[in-house]
Amino acid sequence: xxxxxxxxxxxxxxxxxxxxCCNVGFELSKxxxxxLMIDGDMQMxxxxxxxxxxxxxHSAQSGNNxxxxxxxxxxxxxxxxxxxxxxxDMVLSSSLMSxxxxxxxxxxxxxxxxxxxxxxxxxxxxxxxxLMDAPPTLGGWVMxxxxxxxxxxxxxxxxxxxxxxxxxxxxxxxxxxxxxxxxSLLGVAITKVDTRKNYFKQTVDALQNxxxxxxxxxxxxxxSSIEWAQDASLPVAVYxxxxxxxxxxxxxxxxxxxxxxx
Ligand SMILES: Nc1ncnc2c1ncn2[C@@H]1O[C@H](COP(=O)(O)OP(=O)(O)OP(=O)(O)O)[C@@H](O)[C@H]1O
Ligand SMILES: [Mg+2]
Numbered sequence: 683x684x685x686x687x688x689x690x691x692x693x694x695x696x697x698x699x700x701x702x703c704c705n706v707g708f709e710l711s712k713x714x715x716x717x718l719m720i721d722g723d724m725q726m727x728x729x730x731x732x733x734x735x736x737x738x739x740h741s742a743q744s745g746n747n748x749x750x751x752x753x754x755x756x757x758x759x760x761x762x763x764x765x766x767x768x769x770x771d772m773v774l775s776s777s778l779m780s781x782x783x784x785x786x787x788x789x790x791x792x793x794x795x796x797x798x799x800x801x802x803x804x805x806x807x808x809x810x811x812x813l814m815d816a817p818p819t820l821g822g823w824v825m826x827x828x829x830x831x832x833x834x835x836x837x838x839x840x841x842x843x844x845x846x847x848x849x850x851x852x853x854x855x856x857x858x859x860x861x862x863x864x865x866s867l868l869g870v871a872i873t874k875v876d877t878r879k880n881y882f883k884q885t886v887d888a889l890q891n892x893x894x895x896x897x898x899x900x901x902x903x904x905x906s907s908i909e910w911a912q913d914a915s916l917p918v919a920v921y922x923x924x925x926x927x928x929x930x931x932x933x934x935x936x937x938x939x940x941x942x943x944x
Contacts, residue, residue, distance in 0.1 A: 686942050688868065689831040691816035691824055692924065693854070694847035698837040698873030700727035701908055702934075703732055703815040705927075708917035709935035711770035715810040718803065719772045720748060722827050723817035724779035727912075730791050732772060734915050742776040750775040751799055752826075753785050758799045759806075761864045766915075771809075777798040782823045792822060822853045828858040833868040833942065839902075840875045840885040854894075868941055869896035871934060875903045896941070902935040 690703040721728035751761040786792045889897040912919035919928040
């Protein structure tokens with residue numbers, strides 16, 4: 683199977699990108715797929731969702747992270763850290779990513795730097811999936827992430843402001859397509875849902891009526907187990923296998939797999 687690269691992006695902060703990237707990645711690895719996750723955010727939330735603070739700070743300081751790989755324009759293979767789970771590896775982030783826009787600015791073909799860093803790992807066929815967690819911005823770095831991706835998944839919070847920002851994301855995606863015509867929008871995933879609230883129904887209606895946008899059938903409801911799992915640096919399915927969100931992320935992952943295998 684050819685390596686499939688999926689980027690989780692949305693300029694709206696707190697929409698569930700890191701949580702979704704982590705838990706979909708973990709479920710894919712449990713299904714037997716070989717998965718590499720890339721933390722592209724200076725907040726290091728994806729890194730912290732599987733590694734303890736000490737390990738994350740160590741890799742930030744030692745240079746074993748995405749920032750060094752990008753600024754050195756190096757082969758990503760040399761920056762991969764195995765997780766304690768089978769089939770699941772990660773390229774951690776660093777707070778230096780706060781500087782990445784500035785670093786990219788003077789580089790030749792700056793939109794394609796990440797794509798080039800990933801070329802050899804993709805060619806090697808070592809992974810079935812590469813999942814990337816984007817920061818809540820729309821600039822040259824997220825452009826890099828999307829130029830290196832086959833698919834975009836947009837996690838959206840079911841809230842008025844969650845929907846408001848989406849137009850910018852769609853516009854940005856249209857610009858990305860001019861450079862990377864192979865990328866497709868896999869879908870919008872609704873997260874942090876409270877089904878008792880009317881706004882959830884309104885969000886679903888709005889998304890179902892947006893042309894050319896697939897909405898994932900499996901949405902993720904608000905569940906405090908998510909936060910406890912993150913506090914323990916564990917995927918929710920490991921922290922509490924019976925958690926509702928663990929089941930929901932498993933179902934969402936199955937939907938992702940069936941869509942990319944279409
Ligand atoms: N299903 C859920 N139930 C409860 N809390 C959740 C759920 N999903 C995410 N959260 C919480 O919401 C917050 C935002 O989630 P997350 O960090 O995944 O979003 P993000 O889009 O990556 O944010 P950022 O834009 O800052 O990178 C986190 O504190 C997380 O613990
Ligand atoms: Mg995040």
